[in-house]
Amino acid sequence: MTHGEDNAHITVLPPDKEKIKKLWTVAGILGVVTAIEFVIAFTMDAGPLKTAIFIGLTIVKAGYIVGEFMHLRYEVKVLFWSILIPMIFVVWMLVAFVYEGITIADGRL
Amino acid sequence: MSSTTTVAPGRSEWDGGVSPMGVSYGKLMMWFFLLSDAFTFSALLVTYGLVRSSHKAYEGAVDVFQFSQAYWPIPEKVFEAVPFLHGVSAPLVFVGIMTFILIMSSVTMVLAVEAGHRMDRKAVEKWMLWTILGGLAFLGCQAWEWAHFIHGADAGDAVAEGTTFFGANLAHNQYGPPDFAAFFFFITGFHGFHVFSGVCLNFLIYYNTVMGTYDRRGHYEMVEKVGLYWHFVDLVWVFVFTFFYLV
Numbered sequence: 366m367t368h369g370e371d372n373a374h375i376t377v378l379p380p381d382k383e384k385i386k387k388l389w390t391v392a393g394i395l396g397v398v399t400a401i402e403f404v405i406a407f408t409m410d411a412g413p414l415k416t417a418i419f420i421g422l423t424i425v426k427a428g429y430i431v432g433e434f435m436h437l438r439y440e441v442k443v444l445f446w447s448i449l450i451p452m453i454f455v456v457w458m459l460v461a462f463v464y465e466g467i468t469i470a471d472g473r474l
Numbered sequence: 475m476s477s478t479t480t481v482a483p484g485r486s487e488w489d490g491g492v493s494p495m496g497v498s499y500g501k502l503m504m505w506f507f508l509l510s511d512a513f514t515f516s517a518l519l520v521t522y523g524l525v526r527s528s529h530k531a532y533e534g535a536v537d538v539f540q541f542s543q544a545y546w547p548i549p550e551k552v553f554e555a556v557p558f559l560h561g562v563s564a565p566l567v568f569v570g571i572m573t574f575i576l577i578m579s580s581v582t583m584v585l586a587v588e589a590g591h592r593m594d595r596k597a598v599e600k601w602m603l604w605t606i607l608g609g610l611a612f613l614g615c616q617a618w619e620w621a622h623f624i625h626g627a628d629a630g631d632a633v634a635e636g637t638t639f640f641g642a643n644l645a646h647n648q649y650g651p652p653d654f655a656a657f658f659f660f661i662t663g664f665h666g667f668h669v670f671s672g673v674c675l676n677f678l679i680y681y682n683t684v685m686g687t688y689d690r691r692g693h694y695e696m697v698e699k700v701g702l703y704w705h706f707v708d709l710v711w712v713f714v715f716t717f718f719y720l721v
Contacts, residue, residue: 375689378592379554385588392581399573406550406566406720412533418719423716427709434584434705441496455516462520466527 391433398426478577489691508706511668515710518664519717522657529651544660547650549719555622569719572615573711576669576677580708583676595683598697602680605704610675616666658718665714668707675700690716 402422409415432438437445481487487494497503504519530545537552550565558566582604589597626641639648647655679700688694 375593375595377594379592380592380597381588385585387596388581388584388588390578395577396574399570399577402720403566403570411536411548419716419720423609423712426712430580430705430709430712434580434708435702441494444497444502444505446497447495450504452512455513455520458516459520459523462524462525464544466524470530 391429394429395426396423466467498695500695500699501702504702509703511706512552512710515664518657518661519698522661522717525653525657529653535670541649543651545650547654549721552623552649553719554621557618563610566719568615568619569715572598572612572619573715575608575612575639576708578713579605580705582608583701583704587694588689590697592605593689593694595686598683598688598694599680602683602697604631606673606676606680609669609676609704612669613666613673616662620659620662623655661714662717665707665710668710672704672707675703691716 402419404419405415405422409418431448437448480494481489496586497505506573522708526546532539532542532545532548536548536551539548541547541551545696553569554563554565555568556562556564587663589601624641626639628676639646641648642655642658644656644659645652679697682688682696683694688696
């Protein structure tokens, strides 16, 4: 590769050790949470509690990915809430439709 | 690219001239695209929740579970195969490997973004290559997973009285009700298509980096924008993993 000679004017900064360490920490947390999910998957009986734990852990993982990797935690508050608030509709949709499904299963519809 | 321009007295930051959201136009539009994409995936997963909860759940003990059209299958009994280990029951191990691959490629992507902030072209190239490799590895795993799902297990299962069916298509499958395979194809397929387009975009970024486009432009913001997309693909997988494979 012969490109790059004419780019001598570009100043390359040294790696930000602290920031990189933090990113790997987040990666470690994501890995550990996934491992915990695996343990729960095979040691707990199915039921509402198990489902609730899985959803809780998923939200933890989502929080780290969106907050740290996608940097949303450090953005302006207006942007942060513009992305998060519309998600309320999804939560409501999930509750409403799963309730509907259970009603169908019970033969009440 | 945060805007630190001061707002003139008597005017709001929404009156123009500054960026109230504190990000560039391109990044803001990427965020809103991802929001709309999140709605699309939510619609698929919520529909899965509706249809699954409207089917009967398996109520017996897990270790004597058998595939049947009468109830929704337990995912860990469907996804228990690993390449090169024929006949060995390893529930969810392969999908765990896929999850790990995607999380790792998300980490290498964010490292590429970090390198871009420092104008370090060599480091961006390195981390973009790792990210592309991770994406391709994930797609390869998914191809295997699909092939195995479609061809089915050795025994097959009775679809109706007196007929045996192996594997799955959109109309029938050996694992449970027809909707089960249909949702598997649609949800993991739509996600896989996102991974595929993400790999294409990552390659484009890698190419532009090698060609010195971003050095000439003076910033590596494109790496950030495509990075947002790539993290989103990882994010969706976290939810697919939970709702399709674990719950």
